[in-house]
Amino acid sequence: MKHASLRMDKLARSSQRLNKTLLLLSGLLMLLSSTCYWAVSRLLESEQQRLELHFARVVEIINEHEVFLRDVVTSNRQSAFSLAQLAHPVSVVESLPIPGRTLLKARGLEMSLAFSLAYSSGYTAADVRRALALGVELTDYYGGFWARSFYASPQVFVLAPGRASLAIPYAGDQRQHLPLLPQHYMAAVDRLGQLMATPGLLADQRVHWLRSPAPLYDDNLRIVAMIRFDADYTLHPAGTPQQPLALAAVMDTEQIDEFERVLRLSVYNQFTLISPEGDVLMGELGVDDAAPLGLSFNGDGLRFKMKAAEGRPWTGLYAITYQNFLRYAKWPLLGLGLTFIAAIILGLWIDHWFKSRIVVPAQRAQDRLAENEAFNRIILHNAPVGLCVVRRYDRQLLLENERAVQWGIASAVTHVLAQHHGDQAPGEMCLLVEGHYLQAVVVASRYDGQDVFLCGCNDVTRHVDENQLLNQARRQATAANEAKTVFLATMSHEIRTPLYGVLGNLELLSLTDLGERQRHYLEIIESSCAVLFQLISNVLDVSKIESGQMALEQVPFDPHQLVEDAVASFTATAHNKGLQIDSEIDPAMPALVEGDAGRIRQVLNNLLGNAIKFTDCGRVRLRLTVQERAGDSVLVQWQVTDTGKGIPEKAIEHLFKPFYQVSGGEEGGGAGLGLSICSRLSELMGGSMRVVSELGLGSSLSLIVRLPVVESSRAVTPAQFVPSYTQVPSLDVRVLVAEDNPVSQAVMAEQLTALGAHPTVVSDGQQALDAWSAQAFDLVITDINMPRLNGYAFTRALREKGVSVPIIGITANALREEGERCLAAGMNAWLVKPLSLGGLRQALISQCRRAAGQGAAVPEEDEDRSGWIELSDPMRQLLAETLLADVAQIEQGLAHGDAALVQQRLHSLCGALASVHAKGLYEVCQRVEEALHEAPMKGLLAEQVRALCTRLGVVAQCLLDDFSG
Template sequence: MADIQTIKNSPKLKRPEFLDPEKKTSAARMADRVLLLGLGVAFAYWIFASLIFALTATSGTFVHNYFNPGLNEVLSRLLVFCFFMIFGSHVGYTMRQRQKADEALAGSEEKYRTIIENMEDGYFEIDFRGRFTFFNDSFRKISGYGAEQLRQLDYRRLLTPAETQKVLAAFGKVNRTGTNIKDLGFVIVRKDGARRWVETSVSPITGRHDRLVGYRGLLRDVTRRRQADALQQEKMAAEAASRSKSEFLANMSHEIRTPLNAIIGLVELLLESPLSREQREDLKVVQSAAFALLSVINDILDFSKIEAGKLELERSPFNLRDFLGEALKILAVKAHEKNLELAYRVAPDVPDRLVGDHHRFRQVLLNLIGNALKFTDSGEIVVFAQCRTVDADHLLLHVAVRDTGVGIATGKQALIFEAFRQADGSTTRKFGGTGLGLAVSAQLVNLMGGQIGVKSVLGKGSIFHFTIAFDVDAKSADGPELPDDMDLSGRRILVVDDNATNLKILCEMLASWKMVPKPASSAAAGMALLKKMGNSGAVFDLALIDSDLSDSGALSLARQIHGRGGDTTRVVMMLTTTTAKETAFYNETGVGALVTKPVRPSDLLDAIIKALSVAQAPAEKRVDNNGSGHDFSLPPLDILVAEDTPFNQKYIRRLLDTWHCRATIVENGRLAIDALDGQHFDLVLMDVQMPEMDGLTATARIRDLEKKRDRHIPIIAMTAHAMRGDRERCIDAGMDDYVSKPISSIALLEAIRRVVPMPDRKPESVDADPSTSAGDDDGELSAILEAFNNDGAFFKDVADMFISDYPPMVETVKKAIADRDGALLSRTAHALKGMARNFQIDGAADAALQLEQLADQKQFGMAGIQFRTLADELAGFERRLKQMVARVSED
């Protein structure tokens, strides 16, 4: 700082004289003149000495002595000449060195001057009186005062009283210890009154004899940093508050859900007990209130996640049309209670296999449909899906939910998507709710790359519409299609439904499979079409009838169809709900198949195939070429069966035993791979859906291992639906063939013979089993016995397995719902679904499927309701099964 002390009194920004090129040349000339002066003095001495010698010598003249001096005179004159030469040279050298020192000092001063004037931090020096003796421009800008004002200003004018004490204490410490102080923070008050946070370092200025004469320091404005730190602290506090809120909501959810589960469960049990009408109505009110409270909790938790930015979207493939059907079935019971028609239509050009977060898609859809159910007392609720934009890999799906409810006033439509806002927020409002459902839906739609809106006319209904971006799964088949060996084209179908929208949707489905639908809006219109068709000498292949036709029209129409002589029309009944009692009732009336509304394309196609197959199964499929019966013989094969359901395991083992094959049973795909590693098998029967490792993944790994072993083992898949898409996925995974569940012994036998090389042999005739009769009136028993190869003993064994195995599995489902164990519920429901399919209990299979889906969605409240349906279906079938076993035993 000594150099700074030197330059502080220099004129600001004035160029030193010794840095001027002209001044530098003058200084060099002065040094040369000193040297010439020395030479001149030496020459003058030469003349002066010659003159003195001439005056004092007795002989010789001045000229003679000047040009011809003696030796002594020459030496003395040379000595003087050399002296002056040396003196002149020394003086010149000294002046040049001084010049260089001055230049170095000037350069140093200029360097420090530039640094001080241009640095961002303020530099200051004060004396003991508190006056500023030196400062730079940065200090002046920080303080807000002019240069002249600062020179007259006491530094204490820049400080508040509290800060003055802090700074005085710091100066006192420097005075006592003589050491520097760093990072002293305080607040200064600018000339304009603004307060700024600053940090400074203070060091002592000493004079002669190391006496302290003042203080110097660097001042830095840290206001922005302090503000940023304050914002960071506020942000951390807000995040901590958000975490606390999330933890509180999670704890609150747990604490509320726990008693709610007990309330819902006990109410369901009480509703199954003998009650008076008033008691039953009161309990239903309690049940409805409990589910409403559970819905509020879910909305609050989702809203909190979205606000905190913690909601993450998943990506998984799904079938759009089946997905919509499954989603709508969750609310189908509630719609039926209000006598509302609930349906959906997907435009034909919409791809069926999409990739995206279908769980959140379902949440948005159910929110909008639930909202429509709340505000609609009569009419219909229809969901429409169509393409907004589509290319090879991406789709912007446009979905609209149209209702015939009360509608929304124009001034309220912009408010309903805001949190905690409703179209009717008055204390006299008719409809409840927190106002969060639509807000959560709007934010979910935005997260999924879409927009949401509403069109409504007060008193005439509303259309809520939204868009969502999905990827198209181009690798999978699009939509439900017929198996390769099934052709339904040209089949004449009578469609009877009193709802025009649903009637149109059903006809579109049938037309997409190249069938010929004939619509009728009432039972009378349907009967008229039947008569007209009969008069022309033709018949309908199938009648698709809505069970909710007015005045019991559906049942009357079905009986009239069966009462017409020679009419081979089969009936598929569309039910709003499927219970064991309804299933048994319609089976007794001769209905070929049942399908639950809203109708999914895959369910409808399965029902049509089932109904037509029962009516028109050709006899030649059950006999060999010799006409003596079907040949069920196989060589003694070693077969590995990967199946997780105990009932199916026993069924497959018993079936393979009758064919004299050796079966090894494993429970999942991983165990199947391990078994193949240590043992030779001729064939693998692979269930597709299993825990730990599914059949598709296991097959792919088996095929990878076979590349190293150079050996191919046939694999037959066992799938739940007879859809082309399922077959293609199995084949793509590396499987050789597939059979659909419930497993037909004939279909399995034919599949085995297709993939396993058979030795040459002569067909052996097999006598028909006497346990069945062509004249048997019990269609259900005949159909089930056919699935068991008409083997009465085999049927009784498997029936005994069913009767003993299903009650513990039902109890497991009940416990899984009570414990909210989604994995256990999904696994057990899947096993019960397969068991029900084997015995063709469609109602129970559908209920188990819905339970499986509800488990994946963690909707345990709805699962409790669906459980009762499943239990009733299975209990009803158990009674019928015992009667069938007794009848087979008598035969």
């Protein structure tokens, strides 16, 4: 349909262009025709003017000759020629004998015009003198007359037939255009003598014009004018009968036009001269020469007939052939003809091309349009949707199909459009017609040359019903999901709060003096509580992953250190079970990569814990290998292998499913969430988990993930560390604690007191505000969920008062949105229950610079920081993070009584501190490590370890502060 419309549009555009071209060509044709008509008319007019000029000169020459002849005759009659005139001087220049005649060349004076005299035998000397005297007279008059004339002088003869003749100028005069030669003289005289025999020629004194029957001389046709000359005694011998003489003038028509004479190019092809008596003196008359005056045309060419306007009615008839008329335009006209033929051929080709490429496809397109229109009408009336067309300006219904009539949508649509103002279509809407929900779409269009609205309706009653059911089900599911989230948050809070009381009191109990048996029971309780805490954490991790609350951090970390930390964490557990545990690191592993080290450590801890749990003898090994390095990223594999009993093949495919346990929970307990969480975490990091196991030989579980490589900077910033320990006192700080749970209140107070702080505990936010108004505090710790005034409102109230001290939120809800709300309310940090002493101390150190260490253990600057090498900013940050991580591991070892873990971390710290020339801290770490080899980690030695952790935390915090500053 669209293609057909394009064809029709193309035809319309081509027709318009063709019409414009034809109009333009018509205009050009009219212009060219007018120009050609004007040019031809101008050419004909010019040609006619030239011929009129030629004819006028012919008539003028004829009249000039007639005047000359009449004047000669009249002058001779009046002069009464006598013998006295014979006294004129005359000289014979030359005498030539010719057959039957004597031809003399004579002149009157030396510079006079010469003339010729021819006479027969019987002439005496006196007769010759008389004839010569007449010649002198005529020559003088001839010279005087034609010297004043514009035209060329004729050849004049005085004829006495059979006896004598005079010729002026003489025969052989080369100044004439067609000179009369001596050898032609007698022939010319004889032919003129024949003309004298014309009846009535010498009967009167009129000038008679005669046509020469044959060329007089030089094969040129001339006309001859004759008149009777009454001087017969001058040429006749004395004593002979006197006969009339004839004065003849031979007119050369070629002397009329100088252009014709000089260029030898005639302005006509044929010239016919007709005397007033009707005699044809020049040219020939044909049977079709009865031409009208002026211009006429015949098959041979152009005919111009002219009559003398004055004097005697001479008639001239000019014939010019078409070839001669167009001789200057022969090649242009030939080119024009060829161009015209080429234009015709080109026009025929264009016509063929236009028909084959435009007209015929347009006709086919028109046929297809007609077929499509019929087909569309069939579709319109049989479509399963209701369609109607409404005129736009008056909302009048123009067309509707059967389904629209069946549903009765026309009235509803026109009513809606009547309420809609403007030419813009209302778009999509929903109509309720007779209990049916109709989805209607109204668009603006054109129909039958009018602006219309096209409305299409579809019955969506069933879909609306289903959608309502789905919405109801979705609301129920959302409510159930929200209830589950509220349940998890509530259970997290309700479980973590008493668990905080248990773990906090156990940790405080471990700081008291206990017997061996009591400490053994305490370790069992702590281990069980740790399992319970891990179970709760796993459930919450699953909940966070499913709800999209699990967030990953992308920070640089040392993979070598991560492997060592993971192995060190499980060294004591493995040794207690009689297992060997070690690590193997690929030398190609980069020093720094970027990723979430905490989540990777969580996966490795789970894999190592499972390997130790299900291995009775042998060893457990953690391998770190580089699978592939491409550009700025590396594909890393952490592989945990063991020599346990292995995993059945049918259980491998279910291994990462939630709550699935290979042994059904018979060994080691647990809920079967660990590996499921590992798999989900690997997917979040863009990696994968791989399992290889053989029954009786052991298992291998791997985490494969691609991580960006962080290039270590070799540039050293010339900055001198001068930390101000006077601004970083010990934990001798005043802390305001807002907590509604009595058990949590007691535990928090004991923990802060154990850390050297001075806590003030209140039950809700309102009491906390009152306590803040009573005295000043260095730090605030507030629970989130409290009666009267919760932690969010309490924090906002403090911030509105301009309080800038650090505020730490304590919550039992581990979801990410809880932490975001805490930070949005104005808190500096948030912690999740249960809280350990190490975690609480680290939070205090990081949030309050006055809580950077114990007052009795503040080291001097020269002891801990003097002598250090200059470090770049990335190296300073990495060292601070490493120190904090090691301190956390040492505190964990202290809490669990794991002396091996503490020794391993202290040994690692010795190497790091020695590399930066931290001599004081290096020596303390070395002494404590050696003491742990010799004595158990109890009493004073444990206090020394805690003091060392405090010093290391202070140094790490200073490094972080300098880096951020």
